[in-house]
Amino acid sequence: DAMLAIKEGVEILTTTPRGEDWVYEKVWCLAEAGEKGYWAARWVSTDNPVMSKAYVESKRATMSTEMFKQEYEADFVTFQGAIYGSTMVEPCVIDDTTKAGYEQLQELIPEWPLVNPTRTALVGLDPGSDHPFAGCLAVVTEQAIIVIGEYLEREKPAMVHAAHLKALVGSLQPRWGVDRSQPQTIIELAQHGIFAQAVEAGPGSVVAGIERVKSWMIVRRIKFVKSRTKQLVSQLKSYRWKETERRDGSTGIQEPYKRKDDLCDALSYM
Secondary structure, X not given: OHHHHHHXXXXXXXXXXXXXXXXXXXXXXXXXXXXXXXXXXXOOHHHOOOOOHXXXXXXXXXXXXXXXXXXXXXXXXOOOOEOOOHHHHHHHEEOOOOHHHHHHHHHHOOOXXXXXXXXXXEEEEEOOOOOOEEEEEEEEOOOOEEEEEEEEEOOOOHHHHHHHHHHHHOOXXXXXXXXXXXHHHHHHHHOOOOOEEEEOOOOOHHHXXXXXXXXXXXXXXXXXXXXXXXXXXXXXXXXXXOOOEOOOOOEOOOOEOOOOOHHHHHHHHO
């Protein structure tokens, strides 16, 4: 405080960027992108020369993988209340920017980076006016559903969304699934050649959709192409349950925290 008074400076105290909140978006991401005026660094305990390797390994042996990553590897793990979490999502991500990942992708889709237009394709849509309009594109293979594209825009008319979505799917002829609670958007998309099947949005359907996605993740039957689904993967990792505990100790209806969940919902509809 004395130094602030002498220098007439400003002190800004924030929290960790781990929760992918405003600190992550407004500070960390800008620093990583090299934005002028921002700087960030990351140090990990496992590289600390004065920390005993035996001590670190003893902690690794007694902690969960996610807890160890958070405490000793400076990873942005968000497992408290997480719906999927990093440990469930990461094994389903194919890093197509590496030789091994690219070869893995070609084993699933031999013609990659092209996609045969005769392949079964799916698109899930989560329309929005007061929140982003989201879409996820996937192709179906014998081994897994491969998510190969995403769309996330806000405050655009249906005509513009339709044009972008058509560009996203290219020559593919997908089946479209959309939130049933958006009848007007369904009508408007149909006027632009996108005929979407309304997906049930009744009580329990959100949780049911989450459980379906979770089941596919657990058995590794859904994959995400890293370079084409960055926002989706980020949202899946930070997707969490809302705190529903009441004063009397009981819990309310289980539902997700409604923030940065648009692509997650689109994936469920898909």
